[in-house]
Amino acid sequence: HADLVSVTFNPDGSVTVMDNGRGIPTDIHTGEGISAAEVIMRQLHAGGKFDQNSYKVSGGLHGVGVSVVNALSAWRKSKIRGNGQILEMSFTHGNADAPLKATGSYEQDKQPGTYEGRSGSQITFFPSAEPFTMVELDFGTLEHRLRELAFLNSGVRIILTDARHADVVRHELHYDGGLEEFVKYLDRVKKPLIDKPIAIRAERDGITVEVAMWWNDSYHENVLAFTNNIPQRDGGT
Template sequence: MATATGKNAKKTNKQTDTAGTKSSQKDGGSYQAKDIEVLEGLEAVRRRPAMYIGTTDARGLHHLLWEIVDNSVDEFLAGETDRINCTLHKDGSSITVSDNGRGIPVDKHPKTKKSALELILTTLHAGGKFSDKNYARSGGLHGVGSSVVNALSTEMIATVRRDGHEWMQSYKRGQPTAGVKQVRRIRGHGTTIFFRPDDSIFRRTKFNPETIRQHLEDISFIHGGLKIFFHDETKGETHELHHPEGIGAYLEKITTDGQKKSVHEIPFSTEKDDRGNRIEVVLHWTEATDEEVRSYVNGIRTHAGGTHESGLRTGVAKAVKNYMDVHDIKAKGVTVTNDDIREGIVTIISVFLGDPMFQGQTKEKLNNPELSGQVEGLIRPGWKRGSTPTRRLPTRSSAGSCSPPALAWPA
């Protein structure tokens, strides 16, 4: 058997060492157990904020406020509050949200032995909305909203009024700076949250007053019985936002704001409670050429749509086509597409669900599979009832517009 000697032996040893190194690298190399990081508490939120609020630009900044406001809206949905105050302070970078709801519990949690207030504001997935015991319908589902806002704020102060006393706790970047304190005896009930976003997380921490006002006004239309007061200290203005007439008035507003002219006087509107889900739809056609749909789930705007929007679009298209077939309304030499039918339409759909399946913490898309069929089933029968205003269907064909079909609105 031949053996390597001299230079050949050194070369062989070097090759062996190199091979061993490569083998070691494949087996893990310097990647060891000590390299594994365990992020405690809210540290993960601060390390990867986009996972929880989508982005750290202006949209993510305002999302912090939406999370706090949504908690107060959930109290309204539970029948426990009728008023929300939102104050943008003079610095433009800090906000206070207050309601007259039940007030966050402050007593000790039986398992953690911490105050429920501290638990909710400093712990991910801690909250009272995982079952329908306290909230039959709510926007907050994951128990992370308030704690995420706390983690991404240099300062937060929570004030709770309940059980005849006022309680308070302060925080810095998600960590309590003191225990929950009983401040004074007081009448009334509710929760007040003050927070200041962290300028080491966000590119800019100045809130846009008009963005806030528009968002709060949208909420006041969706929840007709809710009164919202927006105090803008940067301009010395107060806006009372209260629209008991609901989404019908909202449709009129966004149509007017968009400088669109409706082609009929009475909008299509329908609503239904279906297997625990409440669905409300209002729409009309305009002389515009675009399609505008605003969808909401438990009062939260679903910018990316979802199954409720797909059911709406399908239902409208099928209802109109069915009406045209039944009444033998045909466009000579023109094929009417679903896009043609929905051209110029302005729609608001609001659904209230006991168990909404949102895509991600920012809740911009709804994934409940049953909603598509429920919404479609609500829309299609609507064209069989009521009066019959008309709408000339647009077409992209050079043949011109087809004959105007009569569309029956619900009574």
């Protein structure tokens, strides 16, 4: 649903992640009596409590990632855009400062590749120094991972910005070629033995499998496997 994602290292050491997707659900959760957004932020495995058609992340419905980030952050701020409303909520050491509340509105517009008029979510967090001895995040590690995601999600534009220093670094990651372009990137300094990668895509029982292969003049193979965007270090699915 999203075609634009921004990740920014802010000057104060916090990180802001923003997208123009459907936005985190904000309705009152029938089982908990609080907003779905608060359930997602504070409870492990909360993702499985939501209908798969209305709330689904590429890595599955385990509901661990965002609640763990919230718990391990000194503070965290959420801004959610949906149905013309802007709603905000803040947390301190994993606990909500106040219930989710409406703070503004916007004119809805479905123009692709922009945040203007689009639904979506904006999360800003500052890692807590209580569980971590070092709270400075590594730009290179995140760039590597986001580049993988840009290849695996063809057409999605990911903007990574490091504003922690005087010279701001900004990388735009956007690849329309999917896995074919991914293997070309991996082999960019090697001599190919065939003109272009072999690409295979098939779907059965609602499961899609994509494969791209390219031979080069090196003596070592490099096999990368991903399931729902999650890297499988030992291969397999």
